[in-house]
Amino acid sequence: MRSATLALPALALALALAGCGGNAEGERKAMPPQTVSVARVEMREMAGSLRASGRLLAREEAAVALDVGGFRVRSVLVEEGAQVSAGQILAELDPSLLLPQIAQLRATLAQQSVAAEQARDQAARVAGLENEGVLSGEAIANRRFSARSTQAALAATRAQLQEAETRLARLKVRATVGGLVLERSVRPGDTPSPGTNLFRIARDGSIELYAELPEAAAAGMSIGDPADVRLPSGKVVTGNVRLIGARVDGQSGLVSVRIALPRDRELRQGGFAEARFTRAASVLAVPEAAVQYDADGASVRVIDKDRRIKRVTVRTGQHANGYVELREGPPAGAQVAVKGGAFTLEGDVVAIEGGKAR
Template sequence: MAEAQAQTTLSALRIDRTAAPTKRHRRMRRWLIPVVLLLAVLVLAGVSVTRRAPTVRVAEVREPLPGEQQTELSAAGYVDSRRRSVIAPQIPGRLMDVTVEEGEPVKEGQVIARLDDQDARNVLSRAEAEVRAAQARLAAARAQAENAQRTTERTENLAKQGVIPHSELLDVETAGSAAREELNAAHAELGVAIRAREGARLQLAHTVVRAPFDGTVARKLADEGAVLAPAALAGTNLGGIVELVDLDALDVEAEVSEQQLSHIQEGQPALIFLDAFPDRAFLASVTTVRPAIDRSKATATVMVRFQSVPKGALPDMGAKVAFLREPLPPDALDPKSRAPRVPSSAVVQDDGHSAVWVVRDGRLVKQPVRLGQRVGEEVALVEGPPAGTQVVVAPDAKRLREGRRVKVEAGSG
């Protein structure tokens, strides 16, 4: 009996797992799932933060410009030619033929164009006819004068002999004087006619337009059929046929502020850098400082002449001029003589050896370097990455490691 009661008591204490969960259990289970999800998100965020690519500031390994250390000041300007003209006819007329094209070289005296010459030929024909008529009048006047001279001589002899009265001698002398005046007038008329013929010939010659100097046709301004007037103004075509430029007489017109003019003098060595050839420099020298100031810009124009005009240089090309304190050494323009440079802050020490952090394809690579001369805030690389390579400036050794992905700071490099 007692044993049966004990079993009944134990059965009452046993947990019935098939029974429905209580309200408290349901509440705990509802809060447990969001907490677990939140912890998982926090863990993932911590992992992403630790793996996030750091941002670095970079600079490019650069090749120094020729004459950089000798440069006194720099200025911008444009290429221009000392001989540059709009070629226009000297007389008005209709353009019949243009014998040159843009970019074509021409020689002094070469025919560039022809105008309609019919009117000029008609004028010349009339002038030549006037010359022939004047020559005939001169011949007749000369014959009359010679006849009058002979008559005067005979009459004078007769008057001396008393054969004819003195009054008749006076009449003959008057006629002889008139004949001489006619002869003089005929001479003058012939001279006028000859000059008119020369003018007509010159007008005819002006219908053929020739090059005034050796050069290259920069622009063609008119085509056949155009009626031209003998005038041309800068920037406005009022009768020009072509623009002719001497490409062997190129200078650079650089604008220099009036405060810096004291640093420039004629004959001063200079270097010209053309925008069209950014990797090249050209030896030059100052030829003229124009004695005038542009009040609107407070600048003066300085003419800088190429030592040797480079092939491919054209008028109106953009240029920069470096005015030098002293002439350059002979090998200054040789790229091999100019070691690449990096900011000094990009160089780190690794076990007593110099190195730089290179950014390559978005990842870090430590590259050993051998340093040369220090120049200002930069240092020359005797050995190391080539010009154009991105290196990290002021690298943080705690954040950087070989192969780590990095982001380049916007605006650096």
């Protein structure tokens, strides 16, 4: 009897607890679905955000070398950074050793000219006298030989004088091309040897950015594509892709790309710069807010025809204007949750804000 009395309160407590659990389950089932805004995966024009760095180098570099040796540099007329024109005098060598030689050759040439003229006249006087008995055949032959000999000596001296005058002209070191002087490696008083490079000039002052890109990125480029180049000063200049390398480096796997830049005083040979390629491309994209990031990586919440949530892993690309490129993920046309998607779980039924995707 006592045990039956104790069992009644326990039974009542169990029934009460069961009733409470049923109410909680009912309340959970009665909760409305999460409301989310949606967007479709679709093709969009997005400006590329590929970046590459490199060195600023002359598009075409010309060396100015010395043709003659043994002469001291008398003066240097330009400095690094100067703009020069083709044929402009850059430096002068001391001609004091060469001028006396030229004067002596000119005097010798004058003497030989007189001698050659006299020999020519004497040879002309005996023309047709071979069988007249006036002069022996030997005398006539000597006069003709003397005329030819003096003419030969005259020609040799004239050639020596021409060579000396050419050397004199080359004592004025001239720019081989017009452009920007990149380097001056000569000083007054130096005695450089033949073949020594005295100056380096960037033809037309053209400086380019030599950048290197992965092979896959270079494959998507075309000649003329725009690029914004940031200089060390922070200044940004706009250039265009002029040349894409024909080979891939065997060690780095990179392709060289040359970006033509407008003339600017801040472009310095050997300087460092960074390029951002801004060519627009059509890519699959979704709003940035649609992409969720967690320990498993990036994903989106795809909404199926029954309005159920399915988590799909994605691989993202470039970002622009509030959108992100999907390089891997759901196909074009798929609906993804944007606002409110973070509060949903796999398999949840959701309510779509506005009733349809944007």
